[in-house]
Amino acid sequence: MKIAIVDYGAGNLPSVERALAKLGADTERAVAPGQLACAKAIVLPGVGHFGAFVNGLRERNLTSSLCGALDSGKPILGICLGLQAMFASSEEAPGEPGLELFPEEVRALPTNVKSPHIGWNQLRRVHTSKLLRGIPDDAYFYFAHSFAAPASAQYTVAACDHGFPFAAVIEHNNLAAVQFHPEKSGETGAQVLRNFVDSVP
């Protein structure tokens, strides 16, 4: 069985594939619900627009199988927009429901800071994190986003500040998500992906 990388019709999948392949993980692009059902773990990468993203998932009938995979206990990793999509909604696409795994709304970064938040930033650890195991507290991660989920979200294990404190790493049972791009975060990012791959049975 393979790690399924959800292909919703946009986004830079090759860099996620390449980063996982370097760790020896066997991946496939998943465009159909059946592929998610068969996978041993799921990566949900995302760039672009919240509305286009959740619609892309719905059009491919992937939302219910994602939730099914969550119930089955399979490790799931959301990246960037993949994290935001797990929330109820986003200011980026008012009226467009997300996956609603968490009740909060994703908000636009405020106007008193540069937006998009582009570049390498550090994290503030809130709880023990499986994904950040073995990574120094002052390590840098690459971010590129204009919207973010509030750090007050229940399962935030690491936060970052840019305009307001936002959720940088979320972990709850088999579900994990990161606002930064581990596939673009050098050796530090590779360690995050390695920790995820190691959690795959």
Added chain:
Amino acid sequence: MTLARRIIPCLDVHAGRVVKGIEFEGLRDMGDPAELATRYNCEGADELVVLDISASHQGRGTFLETIRRVAEQLNIPLTAGGGIRTMEDGRAVLRAGADKVTVNTAAVKRPELLFELAQQFGAQAVVLSIDVKRNGDSWEPYTRGGRDATGRDAAEWAAEAVSRGAGEILLTSIDRDGTCSGFDCELTARIASTVPVPVIASGGASTFDDFLAVFTGGRADAALAASIFHTATQSIGRLKKFLAERGVPVRLSR
């Protein structure tokens, strides 16, 4: 917790090779793009930019192949551009493995292109490149590699471009480019204080002090340079250590 200032090496690419433009002499070969990309990735570059300086339709396939080869070597972000005219051009560059696309001349001619790219790929993937010459007290954007004057003001164009969807500004001083006389910090500060998106300073980098100046007085979020890194006169690792010792937040490699 601090957002680090970025050091960005740039590969100017022509016919699949990294080149340097030499006045009156033409192009000098600086090496293989994938090999240089590998070196910069290891040395602690925060990002890499690849620009197609021929920007011809005939050379498009070769350039996309270069992006693919470079992207394979990287675990840091990659920005690519040069001659991007349409959304399809942008899509091709991103599909080839770039995370962001830069546009310049085509956006001046048809600013809607910025909105279209941002709508499709997100503002974080759209970098507006502005080549600027100083005219007395003001700065004027030029297109077509510095050949055509636009008659506009650089700050005003930067602000419009951001309102139309640009998520970052790559700001090159034509006056300083290739002169090794340092970044135009006055220009950079002017644009950085005008727009609400990150500004990448480019043109004129020579010494470590030039970088320090553009990150302090110049208020740049990132600084880009090409030839000084290619020839290994300056190493990215030593540059970042120099900046860190002087209080500039940078990401140091382990």
